[in-house]
Amino acid sequence: MKDIVSQVKDIAQKICEEFHLELFDVKYYNKSGRWFLEIIIDNPYDYISTKDCENVSRKLEFELDKINIIPNKYYLTVSSPGLNRPLRNVKDFERFTGKKAKIKTRENTYIGYIKNVVDNIITFETDGKFIEFKFEEIKKANLEIDI
Structure with missing residues (x-):
């Protein structure tokens, strides 16, 4: 039998596709005695709006209530991957x-700008220098806020 996260991923993936969105991540965890189901969605063509989060949240909540796969009371959040x-x-x-x-x-x-792929x-520009990385050499990467 599939675990809870795998089952939720399958359901959330279909819902995201209905709204022309992508499922970025699913997390199910206990913090301070409370269970949380965190769904992170993305829009490959635009930013995620609060309406996108609301649509996915409502539809997912409805689908999860129908099949009752989560044994604990939990808090559902739907959000974007963030800045x-x-x-x-x-x-x-x-x-x-x-x-x-x-x-x-x-x-x-390194902190800099993605120049080319x-x-x-x-190809990455940092401190006025251009550096090339093979994708496999990168252990971790994230966007930075450009002020």
């Missing part, structure tokens, strides 16, 4: 070309 969203794949780097980001490799941490090679 400092993780960059998890080459497609994310392509989408956010020109944006400020933080990249961590095994050796260093070609064949899994990310």
Whole structure:
């Protein structure tokens, strides 16, 4: 039998597709004796609006209540990946070309701008220098707020 997160992912994925959105992540956890189901959605063409979150939340709540797979009382939240969203794949780097980001490799941490992405090679500008990374060399990356 599938675990709760896997089942919720399947349901949330279908709901996101109905609204032309992408499912970014699902988390189910206990904090201070309370259970939380956190759904993170994304829009590959625009920003996530509060209406997007509301639509997914209402539909997901309805579907989860029908099948009753979560044994505990829980708090459901639906949100966007946020301003400092993780960059998890080459497609994310392509989408956010020109944006400020933080990249961590095994050796260093860099803050700068994503300049180009070609064949899994990310060109990054930091402190006036251009550095190229193979996607596989990046341990962690996220967008940074550009003030």
